[in-house]
Amino acid sequence: MDVTLQKEGAVADVDAGRRPATVPGLGRALRAEEMVINMGPQHPSTHGVLRLELIVDGEIVVDAIPHIGYLHRCFEKHAESMNNYQQVIPYVDRLDYVAAMSNEFGYVVAMEKLLKIQVPERVEYIRVIMAEFSRIVSHLIALGTYGIDMGAYTPFLYCMRDREHVLDIFEETCGARLLYNYMWVGGLSHDVKPNFQDKTRDFCKYFRPKIAELNELLSYNKIFKERTAGVGVLPPEVAINYGASGPVLRGSGVKWDLRKNDPYSIYNRFAFDIPVGMGIKGRVGDSWDRYMVRVHEMEQSVNIIEQAVEQLPAGDVQSAIPKRIRPEPGEVYVRTETPKGELGFYIVSDGTASPYRVKVRPPCFVNLSTVPAICRGSMIADVVAILGSIDIVLGEVDR
Amino acid sequence: MKDFLLGILQNEILVYTLMAVVPLAWVIPFALFAVWWERKISAHMQDRLGPMQAGWHGTIQTIADILKLMLKEDIVPTAADSKLFKLAPYVVFGGAYAAYAVVPFSAAYVGSEINVGLFYFISISSIAVVGLLMAGWASNNKWSLYGALRSAAQIVSYEIPVALAILTVVMVTGTLNLQEINDAQGGMFWNWFIFQKFPFLFFALVIYFTASLAEVNRTPFDIPEAESELVGGYHTEYAGMRFALLFLSEYANMFAVSAIATTMFLGGWNSPFGDFMSGPWWGVFWFLLKGMTFIFIQMWLRWTLPRVRVDQLMYVGWKVLIPFSFVLILGVGVWMLAIQ
Numbered sequence: 001m002d003v004t005l006q007k008e009g010a011v012a013d014v015d016a017g018r019r020p021a022t023v024p025g026l027g028r029a030l031r032a033e034e035m036v037i038n039m040g041p042q043h044p045s046t047h048g049v050l051r052l053e054l055i056v057d058g059e060i061v062v063d064a065i066p067h068i069g070y071l072h073r074c075f076e077k078h079a080e081s082m083n084n085y086q087q088v089i090p091y092v093d094r095l096d097y098v099a100a101m102s103n104e105f106g107y108v109v110a111m112e113k114l115l116k117i118q119v120p121e122r123v124e125y126i127r128v129i130m131a132e133f134s135r136i137v138s139h140l141i142a143l144g145t146y147g148i149d150m151g152a153y154t155p156f157l158y159c160m161r162d163r164e165h166v167l168d169i170f171e172e173t174c175g176a177r178l179l180y181n182y183m184w185v186g187g188l189s190h191d192v193k194p195n196f197q198d199k200t201r202d203f204c205k206y207f208r209p210k211i212a213e214l215n216e217l218l219s220y221n222k223i224f225k226e227r228t229a230g231v232g233v234l235p236p237e238v239a240i241n242y243g244a245s246g247p248v249l250r251g252s253g254v255k256w257d258l259r260k261n262d263p264y265s266i267y268n269r270f271a272f273d274i275p276v277g278m279g280i281k282g283r284v285g286d287s288w289d290r291y292m293v294r295v296h297e298m299e300q301s302v303n304i305i306e307q308a309v310e311q312l313p314a315g316d317v318q319s320a321i322p323k324r325i326r327p328e329p330g331e332v333y334v335r336t337e338t339p340k341g342e343l344g345f346y347i348v349s350d351g352t353a354s355p356y357r358v359k360v361r362p363p364c365f366v367n368l369s370t371v372p373a374i375c376r377g378s379m380i381a382d383v384v385a386i387l388g389s390i391d392i393v394l395g396e397v398d399r
Numbered sequence: 400m401k402d403f404l405l406g407i408l409q410n411e412i413l414v415y416t417l418m419a420v421v422p423l424a425w426v427i428p429f430a431l432f433a434v435w436w437e438r439k440i441s442a443h444m445q446d447r448l449g450p451m452q453a454g455w456h457g458t459i460q461t462i463a464d465i466l467k468l469m470l471k472e473d474i475v476p477t478a479a480d481s482k483l484f485k486l487a488p489y490v491v492f493g494g495a496y497a498a499y500a501v502v503p504f505s506a507a508y509v510g511s512e513i514n515v516g517l518f519y520f521i522s523i524s525s526i527a528v529v530g531l532l533m534a535g536w537a538s539n540n541k542w543s544l545y546g547a548l549r550s551a552a553q554i555v556s557y558e559i560p561v562a563l564a565i566l567t568v569v570m571v572t573g574t575l576n577l578q579e580i581n582d583a584q585g586g587m588f589w590n591w592f593i594f595q596k597f598p599f600l601f602f603a604l605v606i607y608f609t610a611s612l613a614e615v616n617r618t619p620f621d622i623p624e625a626e627s628e629l630v631g632g633y634h635t636e637y638a639g640m641r642f643a644l645l646f647l648s649e650y651a652n653m654f655a656v657s658a659i660a661t662t663m664f665l666g667g668w669n670s671p672f673g674d675f676m677s678g679p680w681w682g683v684f685w686f687l688l689k690g691m692t693f694i695f696i697q698m699w700l701r702w703t704l705p706r707v708r709v710d711q712l713m714y715v716g717w718k719v720l721i722p723f724s725f726v727l728i729l730g731v732g733v734w735m736l737a738i739q
Contacts (some may be wrong), residue, residue, distance in 0.1 A: 037541045045627040059545075059709055149627045151618060151706025155447035223619055223705045380545070381628050381708045 011274065020337045022274065034062055039068050045149050045384045048394030052371070054383065062373035066368055071398040079358035085111055085325045086185055088358060093179040095343075095360065096396040098141050101134035101170075103337035104183040109264055110334035111185040111347040114327045122315035123187050124266045129308045130173075132301040133166045136207070139294040139301075141238065142391040146291060147218050149388035150227050155218040162210050165203050169196070174363055186321035187364035200309045206304050211298055219295060228291060229282030232386035236285065239370065246341025247392055248367045251277040251290030256335035270307045272300045287389035294391070297339075326353055340364050340391060364396040403507075418510055422499035430650040433694060434461045440695070441702045471639035476539060477634065483537035487530050488644035494526030495648035498655040503577045505668050505682035517569065517576040520659060521562050524614060527652065528554045531623065534645070535633040547634025549709055550616065550623030554629070556716040557613040557620075564607035564726035566661045567600060568592055568730045577659075581667035588671035593664040599730040604664040605726050608693070611656035615649065618701040622709050634666065657693035658686070665689045 037054045040046040049070035055063040075095065079088045092107045093100040105127055112119060144159030167177045174182040174190050182189050218224055234244070239252040249256055255275040259267040275296030277289025327349040335344040341363025348357040367390050375383050404414045435450065435458060442449025450457025459524075475481050500523075502518035503509040513519060528551050535547020569575060569590065572583045584591050592600045613620035624632030634645045661667055666689075668682030676685075707715065 035541065044628060147705070151621065151627060152704060153441070153704050154445050157447065161446050217703075218705070221705060223707055226711055227705060227708055379710065381622075384628050385652060 037070045039383065047145060047387070047392055048397075049399070050368075050387075050392065050394055052383065052387070054380070056380065059121070059379045059381075061375050061378055061380060064097060064372050064383060066371055068365075068368070068394075068397050069360060071394045072394075073361065073399065075399040076358055079355050081354070083396070084232075084353050085327075085353070085355060088355065089184065090179065090181050092109065093181060094395055095177060095362065095399060096138070096338060096340055096364065096393045098393055099138035100179050100341045101130045101182065101334070102138070104180070105131045105344065106334065106336040106338065106343045106345050108183045108185050109336060110332050110347050111325075111327075113334055114330065114332040114347055114349060115185070115322065117186050117320055117322065119186060119320045120317065121266075121313045122191075123317050125308050125312045126188060126192055126263060126271075126317065127183055128267065129312075130170075132304045132308075133169065135301045135339040136298050137163050137166050138172065139298050142294055142339075142388075143214065143218070146388040147386045148226075150218075150224055152218055152221070152224065155214060158210070158214060158217070161288070162207060169203065170197055172196075172199075178344040183294065184321055185325060187319070188317040191317045197309050197312060200305060204306050207302055208299070212293060215295065219292065221255050225281050227381070228286065228288040228385055228389065230286050230288075231282070232287045232378060232389060233283050233286040234290075234370055234374050238373060239285065242370045242373070242396075243366045244341070244370055245363050245366065246337070246339070247290055247293040248341065248370065250275065251293045251389075252285035253277050253279070253289075258335055258342060262335065264334065264336055267304075269311075271306045272303050275300065284371045287385050290389040290391075304347065324353070338363060340393065340396065341367060360396075360399060362396045363398065364390075364392040364394075365399075368392050368397055411696065419500075419719070421508065422496070422502065422504075422510060423672070424589040426496065426499065426651045427505070427647070429654055430647050431461045431465070433650050433653070434464070434646075435619050436694075437701075440698045444699075444702045455686055465643060468643040469637055473640065474636075474638045476636050478539040480537040480539065483533045484636075485641070487534035487537060487650075488641045490530030490533060491527050491643050492530075492614040492648040492651070494523060494530060495651040495655065497523045497526065499651075501577055502655065502658045503581055503662060503667055504686055505679045506578075506581070506681070507649050507679035509578055512576065513579055514574070514576045517565055517575040517580075520655075521558065521565070521686075523651070524655070525554065525558060531633050534637070538636040540636050542629045542631070543635045546623045546629045546635070549629075550633060552709075553613055553616075553620065553623060553712060553716075556713060557610045557720075560716060560720035560724050561614060562608055563604045563622050563721065563728060564610065565659075567603040567724075567727050570731050570735065571595065571600070577662050577667070581662060581669060585667040585669055587673050588666065589718075591664065591666040591669075591671075596731055596734050599727050599734065600664065601725070602662065603727050603731075606720050606727070607663070608660055608696075610716070610720055611660065613698070613716065614696065615656055615697075617653065617697050619704040620712055621701075621706055622712060627706075647688070653694060653697055654690055656661060657690045657697070661686060661689040 030208065034057050037056055039052040039054050041049040041051045044050065051067040051070065053065040053067060054061055073094070075091055078091050082088050089104055089107060092103045095103045111229040138162045144156035147153070147155035170180060171177050173192050173196065174180050234248065234252050238251040238253050239249050240253060245256070253276050253341050255274050255276050258264070258320055260274055275293050277284050277293055279286065279289060281288045329351040331348040333344060333346045335342050342361065343363055344361030346357070346359040346361070347355060350356040371386060372389060374386055378386065404417060405411070407552060437451045438460070450460035453460040453463050477482055495688040500510040501513065501519050531550045532547045568580065572580050584628055593604050616623050624634065629635070636644055637645060668686040670677035670681060670685055726730055
């Protein structure tokens with residue numbers, strides 16, 4: 001509380017020095033000061049319960065201070081209270097709840113490294129397919145809601161329509177549409193259905209033209225470009241210094257993707273590109289670049305899925321699931337590339353059946369920290385554009 | 400129509416009251432219809448069905464909504480300036496409705512056939528700004544204040560291109576009387592001003608229509624109520640019937656600007672085919688048909704385009720629309736001189 005008060009005082013002092021003391025013709029001092037306005041926790045464009053404290057000078061944002069914690073659910077404490085490592089997985093689902101498969105993937109890869117389990121090939125392939133589906137789903141939501149942030153409602157519904165096809169595949173496979181509890185340590189909860197390969201191929205065929213449609217409707221729309229190109233520029237060195245990852249980092253032109261740079265699971269078997277921001281419409285690292293990286297990543301995910309589904313081997317997906325999990329005392333840190341960026345799991349075991357510590361390194365939390373740096377001096381409408389292009393999910397920011 | 404009613408009723412006050420109420424008989428059903436229509440249009444553009452439950456294809460959905468709004472508690476925020484807060488929706492609706500006084504629905508009916516009809520329309524449509532400022536200021540909410548100030552800047556700026564675009568037609572007709580402008584476009588559809596002095600008046604329509612979108616706060620210029628930025632803009636704090644009134648005036652305004660566009664450029668109540676299907680009642684039909692076409696375009700744009708930023712809005716208004724409307728005025732003037 002004290003910190004906040006001090007900050008406000010400091011802003012007021014800056015203001016006094018910068019403004020003209022008198023108004024011509026009026027002869028007396030006109031009192032002018034910045035306004036503090038709360039964007040959130042209930043606001044249509046904060047994508048959840050985030051509160052941005054904006055200090056504004058008219059339409060210009062002088063400073064933006066994110067206040068988080070409205071969705072804190074004590075993930076770490078819950079994880080420590082579980083008496084089985086498998087029971088953490090449903091909680092992991094709820095971190096980045098629009099891409100639950102990716103979170104599970106990170107956790108099970110970490111656990112398998114701790115337990116030194118080698119999972120069957122079929123499990124690896126299905127996991128990669130599901131994680132890439134999850135990336136498509138997450139990016140569709142990011143792009144669609146970004147359209148809403150910019151005032152275009154229709155692209156959102158197109159994105160939700162396409163997302164539905166993926167969710168149908170998820171539902172057929174494991175019965176759940178949002179929070180799956182599908183990837184288990186050492187295997188999967190269910191094998192895929194016999195028609196899985198056909199359905200996946202159909203989706204890939206269906207989805208490519210839909211990306212082109214989205215580009216026509218939104219990505220290359222004149223107004224949309226005006227609103228996002230050159231807005232919220234995050235220079236590469238700033239992005240690296242803040243520890244940003246995922247599309248936020250790649251939007252700034254840094255070619256860094258853990259699937260290529262620190263391969264886990266079987267990602268080194270697939271051919272795919274890492275799209276980076278090029279500053280085609282504005283400057284490298286602007287909101288349009290971050291947006292466009294996601295569009296291109298969806299195309300690459302379809303590439304990976306197509307390759308994986310052709311190579312899908314036969315096998316038993318539950319053969320490697322350990323009956324009881326008591327890892328040797330020790331620790332492990334594994335990072336994976338989720339749709340939002342680098343998701344790290346630091347798991348400490350004390351030799352019992354309960355985790356001693358499960359620390360998450362969430363990409364959204366770190367990416368959100370760049371917001372004040374790139375919001376200063378922009379307009380209120382740009383804050384919405386910047387926040388949407390960062391693509392935060394509060395479940396992961398607050399945990 | 401006035402003389403006809405006078406003949407029946409023999410009472411001037413009664414006749415004028417009746418004349419004033421007639422547009423209301425259009426505005427309210429129109430708003431009810433347009434809200435449903437907009438939902439259906441947006442739904443079909445977005446691969447969904449829209450309202451389907453209340454009535455056939457959701458036809459009475461809006462009536463249900465209005466009933467819901469009427470039954471809602473009338474909330475006035477404690478910190479609000481309650482007098483201004485309560486007054487604002489009436490000012491906004493009053494401004495929107497007053498514009499209908501000069502809208503010529505048919506050869507036989509126009510609320511008031513004054514010889515400065517267009518001038519009246521341009522000035523009365525600015526009244527809404529006062530109401531919006533009142534609403535935003537009285538709400539005692541920073542987001543509302545933003546909405547109010549944005550709408551003041553926007554509507555005042557965009558009145559200029561609207562007036563200038565209208566001026567091109569006034570130059571051609573030499574009158575501000577809307578019925579006389581209609582008369583000047585009689586006969587086949589190529590007599591409509593959209594096809595006259597081509598392409599100057601055609602572009603005048605484009606400029607008028609673009610600027611009128613900003614005047615009635617429609618996408619891509621809906622920044623005073625930009626949902627994703629300002630929550631609800633000036634109507635953030637309004638609920639129940641007061642909100643409904645603000646909503647109603649938005650739709651009333653939509654049709655008012657479309658009606659003026661119809662009258663100025665598309666021949667108003669004139670039939671496109673000369674004497675075929677023409678007459679006072681057919682006039683109403685043609686007028687509403689043309690007006691609804693503009694409404695459809697407004698909705699179409701709304702569900703296609705993103706929203707511009709407030710500085711870009713000012714740029715479009717002051718640096719694009721206004722200079723180009725001056726060019727059009729010059730072009731029409733030169734044309735007229737050259738013909739003479």
